Amino acid sequence: MPRMALLLRRRFLVAATLIVIGFPSIAPAQSAPLKGELVVFNAGSLGLPFRNLLKAFKKANPEVRTSQESAGSLESARKVTELGKTPDILAVADYAIIPKLLIPAHADWYATFATNSLVLAFRTESQGALEINIQNWYRVLLRPGIRTGRSDPALDPAGYRTLMVWQLAEQYYQQPTLARLLTNASPPRYMRPKEADLTALLQLGELDYIWTYASIA
CATH class of the missing domain: 3.40.190.10 (Periplasmic binding protein-like II)
Known part of the structure; x- marks a missing residue:
C-alpha cells in the first residue's frame, strides 16, 4: 500500500x-x-x-x-x-x-468508537401519539391503519436489531406471538434499505412510527 x-x-x-x-x-x-x-x-x-x-x-x-x-x-x-x-x-x-x-481477508483490525440506542420515533401528528407510552406502545403499533417503518434486516443492523427488540418485548410483556404480530404490522412496503431512509418518510407523514437510532431521531 x-x-x-x-x-x-x-x-x-x-x-x-x-x-x-x-x-x-x-x-x-x-x-x-x-x-x-x-x-x-x-x-x-x-x-x-x-x-x-x-x-x-x-x-x-x-x-x-x-x-x-x-x-x-x-x-x-x-x-x-x-x-x-x-x-x-x-x-x-x-x-x-x-x-x-x-477479517482476515479484507481487514487486519478494527476499533469501536461510539454506542447508540434503538428507539421508536414518531411525530406529534402520528396516530396514537398523544397516548403512546412504555406500557402500550406495541398495542398502538398493532392498531389497524398504523404505518410503522423499519430498515431491511438483510442489509442494515437497525433492521435485525428491530426484530430483536420485538422478540425481547414478547418476553418482557409476556405476550406470546407479539414478535410475529409486529412483523406482520410492518410489511415490506414500509421497509427501506437503511434506517436513515425512514426519517424523511416520517417527516412527510407517510409513516406514523419508525424504528431508528437515537442519534438521528
Missing part, C-alpha cells in the same frame, strides 16, 4: 478520534501537505457525523480529495467482500460485522 494512503488513513482516524473525545480544534502535526484520495464507506446512521468529519479534514488538508458512500452496514461490507471495492475507512453500526465478514 502506498505510504501516502497510509498517512491519509492514520491522520483522518487521529483527527476523528480527537473530535469524538471533545477536541475538535486539535489536528495532528504533519511535516508535509497530504495529497491523494480518502474514500469512506459508512452506515446510514453515521452519514452526518462522517460528513462533518470529512469536511473538517478537507479544510485542514485542502489537497486531499474526499469521497463518502452511505448505505446499510451489511451493504457497505458487501461492497468490499462481493464487489471488490476498497475504501480507506469502513464505519459500520454493528462492529461484529467486521470480524465476521472482513
Whole structure:
C-alpha cells in the first residue's frame, strides 16, 4: 500500500478520534501537505457525523480529495467482500460485522468508537401519539391503519436489531406471538434499505412510527 494512503488513513482516524473525545480544534502535526484520495464507506446512521468529519479534514488538508458512500452496514461490507471495492475507512453500526465478514481477508483490525440506542420515533401528528407510552406502545403499533417503518434486516443492523427488540418485548410483556404480530404490522412496503431512509418518510407523514437510532431521531 502506498505510504501516502497510509498517512491519509492514520491522520483522518487521529483527527476523528480527537473530535469524538471533545477536541475538535486539535489536528495532528504533519511535516508535509497530504495529497491523494480518502474514500469512506459508512452506515446510514453515521452519514452526518462522517460528513462533518470529512469536511473538517478537507479544510485542514485542502489537497486531499474526499469521497463518502452511505448505505446499510451489511451493504457497505458487501461492497468490499462481493464487489471488490476498497475504501480507506469502513464505519459500520454493528462492529461484529467486521470480524465476521472482513477479517482476515479484507481487514487486519478494527476499533469501536461510539454506542447508540434503538428507539421508536414518531411525530406529534402520528396516530396514537398523544397516548403512546412504555406500557402500550406495541398495542398502538398493532392498531389497524398504523404505518410503522423499519430498515431491511438483510442489509442494515437497525433492521435485525428491530426484530430483536420485538422478540425481547414478547418476553418482557409476556405476550406470546407479539414478535410475529409486529412483523406482520410492518410489511415490506414500509421497509427501506437503511434506517436513515425512514426519517424523511416520517417527516412527510407517510409513516406514523419508525424504528431508528437515537442519534438521528
